Structures are given as C-alpha cells and as structure tokens.
Amino acid sequence: MAAWAWLGRRHLGTGADRTTFRTLHTASLTTPALRGGLTTASAEKAVRHLRSLLGAPAIALTDTTDLLAWDGRFSHHGDQTGPLARQVVESGATTVRQRAALPCQDPSCGLRQVIVTPLTVEERVVGTLQVFAGSASAGLVRAADEVARWVSGQLELAELDASRTRLMEAEVRALRAQISPHFVYNSLTAIASFVRTDPERARELLLEFADFTRYSFRRHGEFTTLAEELGSIEQYLVLEQARFGDRLDVTLRIAPEVLPVVVPFLSLQPLVENAVRHGLAGKDGQGRISITAVDHDFEAVISVEDDGLGEDPERVRRALAGDTTTDSVGLGNVDERLRSTFGDDYGLVVETAPGAGTKVTVRVPKYAPGVHA
Missing domain, CATH: 3.30.565.10 (Histidine kinase-like ATPase, C-terminal domain)
Structure with missing residues (x-):
C-alpha cells in the first residue's frame, strides 16, 4: 500500500508540474466560450476562469464601450469599466489607473489600482480585460498582458470561424443563384x-x-x-x-x-x-x-x-x-x-x-x- 501511494504521488509530478497542469486546465475551460466571440454570454462563461488564472480579487471583460461580465469583489465599480475601456480603445495600450481615477464612496473598498489591457482582433481593439486589485505589481501587469494576448488569440480564431461560415454561406448563395x-x-x-x-x-x-x-x-x-x-x-x-x-x-x-x-x-x-x-x-x-x-x-x-x-x-x-x-x-x-x-x-x-x-x-x-x- 505504501509503495502504491508513493507511485501515485510521483505520477502527479512536481509542484511546478501540478501548477502548470492547473493553469492549462483553467485556460482550456475558457476556450469554448471565447471561440463564440466576445459577447455578454461568452464573457460571463469565461470571466471566472480568467480571474482564477490571474489570481486577482476581481476582473471585468468589456467590449469597446460597455461592461460585458464581472467576477469577484469591487462590483460597485462596474459602472467605471465603460469609460476605462474607451480610454484604452483610443490608446491601444495597457494602462494602470490609480485610485484617484476610481472614485468610490465605500471607505472599506480596498481597491487601489486597475490594469486595463486591450483585446485585439486583426490589430483592431474589440474590448478590454480589466484587472481590479489592491496593488498592480509589475508581475500582475505582465500576467494581465499575457492573458489578454491569449484571449485575443481565441477571439481571432472565433473571427476566422465566423468568416469561414460567412464564406460558406456566400458560396451556397452563389450556387443557388446559378x-x-x-x-x-x-x-x-x-x-x-x-x-x-x-x-x-x-x-x-x-x-x-x-x-x-x-x-x-x-x-x-x-x-x-x-x-x-x-x-x-x-x-x-x-x-x-x-x-x-x-x-x-x-x-x-x-x-x-x-x-x-x-x-x-x-x-x-x-x-x-x-x-x-x-x-x-x-x-x-x-x-x-x-x-x-x-x-x-x-x-x-x-x-x-x-x-x-x-x-x-x-x-x-x-x-x-x-x-x-x-x-x-x-x-x-x-x-x-x-x-x-x-x-x-x-x-x-x-x-x-x-x-x-x-x-x-x-x-x-x-x-x-x-x-x-
């Protein structure tokens, strides 16, 4: 029995191996939703898994103007996601906003910074990933950029799928016309x-x-x-x-x-x-x-x-x-x-x-x- 237990632990690999597996598994859970494009429904399905990837207190997904989905704390800041998104859509670059740009009437809120990073499809900003935290460390900013880049890749694939479907439909219409x-x-x-x-x-x-x-x-x-x-x-x-x-x-x-x-x-x-x-x-x-x-x-x-x-x-x-x-x-x-x-x-x-x-x-x-x- 002891030998079996030892072999089982060894099979799971090192702590780093298990962490890598959990990260890849969590990322895979978001894929089906994101391959449907950036919509309210897909964002609501993906946002919890994305927050788990980042280990952040809260994250939001937006389109270019409005909030699509929120997960975690600080939800009373939800109405600020639209203006934050519009600023990043204009600049096309990741920004970190300080508490001064995030007015709040709750003295116990604890929010200090938000990282806003663009989601792009074919070099066009289609939305943002927003990470709300007590402190936007350099590591969290880099992680937010990487996750946003991965989300953008899934959205690109979704657009390719949609383009392929539109092309197929157009080709069938052409056949009908012939x-x-x-x-x-x-x-x-x-x-x-x-x-x-x-x-x-x-x-x-x-x-x-x-x-x-x-x-x-x-x-x-x-x-x-x-x-x-x-x-x-x-x-x-x-x-x-x-x-x-x-x-x-x-x-x-x-x-x-x-x-x-x-x-x-x-x-x-x-x-x-x-x-x-x-x-x-x-x-x-x-x-x-x-x-x-x-x-x-x-x-x-x-x-x-x-x-x-x-x-x-x-x-x-x-x-x-x-x-x-x-x-x-x-x-x-x-x-x-x-x-x-x-x-x-x-x-x-x-x-x-x-x-x-x-x-x-x-x-x-x-x-x-x-x-x-």
Whole structure:
C-alpha cells in the first residue's frame, strides 16, 4: 500500500508540474466560450476562469464601450469599466489607473489600482480585460498582458470561424443563384405540357419541383447527408427526364453504407447539372449519366459520369481555379468547399476530353471533426 501511494504521488509530478497542469486546465475551460466571440454570454462563461488564472480579487471583460461580465469583489465599480475601456480603445495600450481615477464612496473598498489591457482582433481593439486589485505589481501587469494576448488569440480564431461560415454561406448563395433559370423554365414548361394529357403525372412532377426547390433554397446548415443530397438529385433528374424523355438514361448505384455520410450542402447537385447541361443537352441521340457512391475503407467515393460531349481539360482547370467566365456550374465553388471542409486531399478529380465524356470523382471521409448535418 505504501509503495502504491508513493507511485501515485510521483505520477502527479512536481509542484511546478501540478501548477502548470492547473493553469492549462483553467485556460482550456475558457476556450469554448471565447471561440463564440466576445459577447455578454461568452464573457460571463469565461470571466471566472480568467480571474482564477490571474489570481486577482476581481476582473471585468468589456467590449469597446460597455461592461460585458464581472467576477469577484469591487462590483460597485462596474459602472467605471465603460469609460476605462474607451480610454484604452483610443490608446491601444495597457494602462494602470490609480485610485484617484476610481472614485468610490465605500471607505472599506480596498481597491487601489486597475490594469486595463486591450483585446485585439486583426490589430483592431474589440474590448478590454480589466484587472481590479489592491496593488498592480509589475508581475500582475505582465500576467494581465499575457492573458489578454491569449484571449485575443481565441477571439481571432472565433473571427476566422465566423468568416469561414460567412464564406460558406456566400458560396451556397452563389450556387443557388446559378441554378439555371432555363432549368426552372423548362421544368415548368414540361409540367404544363402534361396538364391536359396526363394530369396525374403533371401533379407528381409539380410535387417533385416543389421538393427540389425547397431543398435547394433551405436556410439551415452548411452540411447535409449524402442521402438527402442524392434525394434532391433524383428529383432534379426526374424533372430533366420529363423534358428529355428517352434521350436521358440515368443509372444510380449507391451503397447503403454511405448514405449517412455528411457532405457540404449542394456539393453534388452542381456536378449532375453540369453532366446534363454540358454532357447531354447538345448531344444527338441518347445520353447516359451514371451516379455511383461506394464504401471505401474510411471514405465514401462518389462519381458522376456522362458519355456526352466532354470538355477541354484546360477549361476545366480554369473552372476549378475559380474562373467565373467558364460555363461550368459551380465547379470551382464545390472544389473549394470540399477542400475547406476536409483538406486539400479532398478536391474534385475531373477526367474529360473533347468527345470523350466527363467523369467527376469526389472522395469524402466518413467522419471529420466538426462536420455534421
């Protein structure tokens, strides 16, 4: 028993080791809140842990003008945090304010100094960390600067996350805008042609059209499941088959195991639309499109292949590089979103040549951290 107890104490390391562990653990507790940006809610969750890091009697977090959260003693000084923040926002530098700048009617208050240090995102002051103490030692000032620098780093990451989300949303809006007006017009024309001759089919096509547009213009989530994306593609193809009739032959081979895999929203539908528009619309006779999704170890491999007119590889290369003058619907957009989500190993692979048809292959991991529908 004694030997076990000795080994247990040794495993905990030295006093310095334990202090380091506690500091890192306390810092980690603030991370989820700060990664939400500097708001009242995030500040209220983080402020207690930040005070523990600094060992100060009280701290406050502010935006550029107002108090967001307070923890510790001296809360009657809360109304002074706004003016203190505004002064530091103007100077952009850490300052130490003396008691004379902190009027107080409580003779037993004990507050003597406050350290006010800026929180910055991309060299722009977005708020302040304020440390209220009986004495602002040089060590406490340095510690406040370091903690503020760490908080600023977390806020920078939050801004990057928000920018990435805004970019994703903008790219999806761009894809929605590229859904061909001709497709909408042709679908409605095809539906209208069946109203008199086959009312039941006209009704079914109208429901398919409604479901397709509802999915394409939904407002929630940047990700979806492969099952949902393929369901929308099937609706799109039903509408195109109503237009092309027997000229359009579609084959789907989908492994059930990959249906729950998560993919970026509207990442496959543009590939199928390209196959119809560029592969078949200008071709004489019947055209074939094959869509497959197979289970391959830790990945799902999806391909969209047509036997249409094919493309100039250089033109495709420019489309993947983001050249908007090409007529390939969203290829660069889809490629960029796949790479941003899963890494550079997961971009589009396009095999094509004039007169040889086109095959586009997409690989996605079955699981990726932070990616969920």
